[in-house]
Amino acid sequence: MRPLRILLLAHSFNSLTQRLFVELRALGHTVSLELDIADPVTEEAVTLFEPDLLIAPFLKRRIPESVWSRRVCLVVHPGIAGDRGPSALDWAVLRGEAQWGVTVLQANGEFDAGEVWATASFTMRAATKASLYRREVTRCAVAAVIEALSRFVPGQPSPAARPALPAHPGRWQPLMQQSDRAVDVATDDSATVLRKIRAADGFPGVADALFGLPCHLFDAHAASAAALSAAPPGPPGSVVARRGPALLRRTVGGGVWIGHVRRAGPDARTPALKLAATLAFEAEAAALPELEVPLMRDAHDEWDELHYREFGAGGARVGWLEFDFHNGAMSTRQCLRLRHALRFARGRDTRVLVLVGGADFFCNGIHLHDIEAAAHRPGDSAADASWRNINAIDDVALDLLTLTDRITVAALRGNAGAGGCFLALAADQVWAHDGVVLNPHYKNMGNLYGSEYWTYLLPRRVGEAGAMAITQGRLPLSARQANALGLIDELLAADTTAFELQVEAHAAALAAAPDIAARLATKQQRRQADEAMKPLAAYREEELQRMQRNFFGFDPSYHVARHHFVYRKPQAWTPRHLALHRDRAER
Ligand code: COA
Numbered sequence: 001m002r003p004l005r006i007l008l009l010a011h012s013f014n015s016l017t018q019r020l021f022v023e024l025r026a027l028g029h030t031v032s033l034e035l036d037i038a039d040p041v042t043e044e045a046v047t048l049f050e051p052d053l054l055i056a057p058f059l060k061r062r063i064p065e066s067v068w069s070r071r072v073c074l075v076v077h078p079g080i081a082g083d084r085g086p087s088a089l090d091w092a093v094l095r096g097e098a099q100w101g102v103t104v105l106q107a108n109g110e111f112d113a114g115e116v117w118a119t120a121s122f123t124m125r126a127a128t129k130a131s132l133y134r135r136e137v138t139r140c141a142v143a144a145v146i147e148a149l150s151r152f153v154p155g156q157p158s159p160a161a162r163p164a165l166p167a168h169p170g171r172w173q174p175l176m177q178q179s180d181r182a183v184d185v186a187t188d189d190s191a192t193v194l195r196k197i198r199a200a201d202g203f204p205g206v207a208d209a210l211f212g213l214p215c216h217l218f219d220a221h222a223a224s225a226a227a228l229s230a231a232p233p234g235p236p237g238s239v240v241a242r243r244g245p246a247l248l249r250r251t252v253g254g255g256v257w258i259g260h261v262r263r264a265g266p267d268a269r270t271p272a273l274k275l276a277a278t279l280a281f282e283a284e285a286a287a288l289p290e291l292e293v294p295l296m297r298d299a300h301d302e303w304d305e306l307h308y309r310e311f312g313a314g315g316a317r318v319g320w321l322e323f324d325f326h327n328g329a330m331s332t333r334q335c336l337r338l339r340h341a342l343r344f345a346r347g348r349d350t351r352v353l354v355l356v357g358g359a360d361f362f363c364n365g366i367h368l369h370d371i372e373a374a375a376h377r378p379g380d381s382a383a384d385a386s387w388r389n390i391n392a393i394d395d396v397a398l399d400l401l402t403l404t405d406r407i408t409v410a411a412l413r414g415n416a417g418a419g420g421c422f423l424a425l426a427a428d429q430v431w432a433h434d435g436v437v438l439n440p441h442y443k444n445m446g447n448l449y450g451s452e453y454w455t456y457l458l459p460r461r462v463g464e465a466g467a468m469a470i471t472q473g474r475l476p477l478s479a480r481q482a483n484a485l486g487l488i489d490e491l492l493a494a495d496t497t498a499f500e501l502q503v504e505a506h507a508a509a510l511a512a513a514p515d516i517a518a519r520l521a522t523k524q525q526r527r528q529a530d531e532a533m534k535p536l537a538a539y540r541e542e543e544l545q546r547m548q549r550n551f552f553g554f555d556p557s558y559h560v561a562r563h564h565f566v567y568r569k570p571q572a573w574t575p576r577h578l579a580l581h582r583d584r585a586e587r
Contacts, residue, residue, distance in 0.1 A: 004030070004149070005051045006032075006052065007045060007053075007055070008021060008033045008054075008055050009036055009054050010058045012058065015133075015134050015138060015415060016057045016138045018439075019138050019435070019437055019478075021033065021476065022481065023478065026478060034579055034581070037570070037572065042067055043064065043066055043067060045581055046067055048581040053072040054071055054107075059075065063075075068106075068107040074148055075105055075112065076103075077102065077104075077105060078137045078141075079092070079112075079170055080099075080166060081103045081166055083173065084112035085173040085175065087176035088170075090200065093124075093132070094196065094199040102120050102122075102144050104117045104119070104147075117144075117147075117159045118148040119163055120144040120147075126194075129199055129200065130201055130360070134360050134415075138435065181196050181200050182208075183197075186252070189252045190222055193256050197256075197258075200218075205217055205262055210239055210281060215261040215263040215272075217258050218262070220258055221246070221259065222256060222257075223255040223256055224301045226302065228250075228255050239288065240255075240288065241289050241291045243293065245277060245305065245326070246259040246276075246277055258277050259276065260274055260275065261280045263281070265376075273369050273567075275369055275373055276326075276333075279370070279373070295307070295308045296308045296309060305323060305334065306324075306337060306341050307321075307324075310348065310350060312508045312512065317349060318350055318351070318352045318353075318508055318511050319350040319353040321345050321355055323338050323341070323356070323357060323358070324357070325357075328360070328361025328363045328365075328415075328420055329366070329367040330364075330396075330419075332367075332370070335393050335395065336392060339392075342400070350406055350511070351406050351407065351511035351512075351520075352407045352408075352507045352511040353403065355409065355410050356413065357411070357413065357424070358413070359414060360415075361420065362413065362424055363419070363420025365420045365442075365452070366389040366390055368445075368566050371385040372566045373385075383551040383559075387551055390419075390452075390544070390547055393452055394452060397422070401527075402527075404520070407520065408429070410426075410430045411431050411503045413499065414436065416439070421440040421487075422450070422452040422457050422458070425457040425487065426452070426453065426457060429489045431489060431491075432482070432491060432492070433493060433495075434494050435494050437479070438476065438482050438487065440454075440458065441473070442471070443474050445562065447561075449546035456536065456539040458470065473577065474577055490506065
């Protein structure tokens with residue numbers, strides 16, 4: 001296919017838009033982005049860029065007629081062919097559909113009703129709407145967009161060939177209301193409660209009340225029979241125990257862990273932040289028993305953010321440490337928990353330690369919501385909380401960097417951003433699958449300088465010039481690009497289950513490799529040589545000096561950017577490094 005000029009029009013540069021951006025560029029197309037701010041702005045972008053076609057991966061408003069009537073505009077809809085409406089995935093999860101899909105259709109005067117250019121389907125998984133969106137929907141959307149492009153003939157308003165459509169198409173489904181999502185504590189069993197919360201996660205959550213106080217519920221996990229019998233009794237709806245970030249709430253015949261909530265502020269002027277449930281209800285949670293669970297456990301039905309297991313023959317054992325922190329954000333508390341887990345792992349007789357981050361995000365760095373919450377806490381401040389959090393995550397990176405008696409591997413099941421990328425690079429090896437997108441830069445968060453030893457970790461993989469290009473470029477990188485640049489060492493199977501099996505097999509082979517002792521000796525020598533050249537403490541001090549200015553200095557950019565980010569404030573303009581059409585040199 002000849003290279004096309006493609007304008008991506010999106011409400012925000014979200015994960016799906018980023019993935020299409022990197023995939024379409026890799027196919028040789030010239031791709032520019034315009035955020036959907038106002039119709040005249042979109043019209044201006046089209047005039048400036050003169051695209052062959054527009055693709056809208058994530059929109060909350062209609063494309064103006066002045067645009068769709070003159071150019072082919074393809075909309076990515078997270079639903080099967082014929083399905084229409086703004087809550088497609090919410091309904092699919094709530095109704096427990098077995099199969100679902102993605103449709104690429106042409107924009108016209110009616111919502112989601114234009115001609116279908118391509119479809120792709122997937123088997124539903126018991127997961128949150130956001131998780132399905134980030135994995136299955138994104139994978140299918142990339143395939144369907146590429147298929148739709150193969151049907152595009154410049155100047156022709158319809159597809160060159162029609163896709164085969166399913167025999168049982170979807171239908172119009174209205175915006176889902178909180179009344180559709182409401183949990184009925186008197187009748188809903190755990191499976192129903194989980195389905196309702198998952199259908200609303202990450203946005204808007206299920207409006208409910210805990211301890212009689214209104215809040216929205218997110219991040220729900222099934223409670224095991226063991227946890228339920230260890231917890232104090234209580235009627236359905238009561239909150240009876242806590243674990244890590246979560247509160248255990250009884251349901252009819254069972255219970256669910258509620259990991260995160262958005263609690264209404266004390267007054268209308270204080271907007272609600274999504275926080276760990278035990279933090280949002282700190283005083284109430286403190287009165288509940290903590291149901292601790294061993295880090296190393298066989299029981300897979302026993303939920304916690306952290307889990308450690310081992311496998312492999314004696315003398316060649318592999319440690320497998322999972323830290324699945326909601327949205328990949330790592331608060332000071334979570335950094336401390338991870339350090340304890342690393343300390344435990346360090347005491348085990350293993351040759352390889354695999355660090356398996358979250359199922360959807362490996363890690364996205366310091367916890368910006370927690371930091372924002374500190375601004376509202378008497379005696380605390382966002383700057384102080386940022387300082388505590390960056391030091392805590394640096395400590396995690398340091399523990400990894402100084403773990404020289406075994407090989408460490410970061411296994412990326414999901415995307416990584418900002419400090420989360422550099423945390424992965426603190427491991428000896430980085431393994432990912434080719435659906436992963438990395439954002440190894442901080443600058444988008446109000447010119448944040450960043451820490452996590454990135455000034456040591458990035459140049460050692462890509463050189464000084466490469467590090468400068470990546471951090472100043474502020475672009476997402478596909479796993480393939482990151483692999484070519486040397487940021488990812490191995491690209492494994494894209495399918496989640498196959499990926500994990502491959503990581504296990506590769507880690508076991510690494511632990512049993514005849515040259516493992518030599519590898520470890522090389523690792524130790526390199527660390528010593530690097531330390532002699534410039535101590536890790538010096539990198540950290542230099543980075544933190546810059547971060548101190550970001551947090552406590554005169555320029556409030558980081559605080560403003562964080563505030564906008566956590567409260568999901570709409571963008572006022574498209575960043576120039578993404579909007580090629582607004583850069584004269586690129587046009
Ligand atoms: N702290 C707290 N929450 C975070 C977070 C962080 N560092 N990074 C992401 N999140 C949350 C978002 O608020 C969002 O929450 P939601 O469930 O209410 O929607 C969710 O994770 C998904 O984030 P989103 O931005 O929608 O994901 P994306 O895939 O479109 O973009 C990133 C991924 C990494 C580019 C983007 O999330 C980002 O820029 N994060 C901040 C990274 C950062 O600057 N960290 C601090 C410096 S170390």
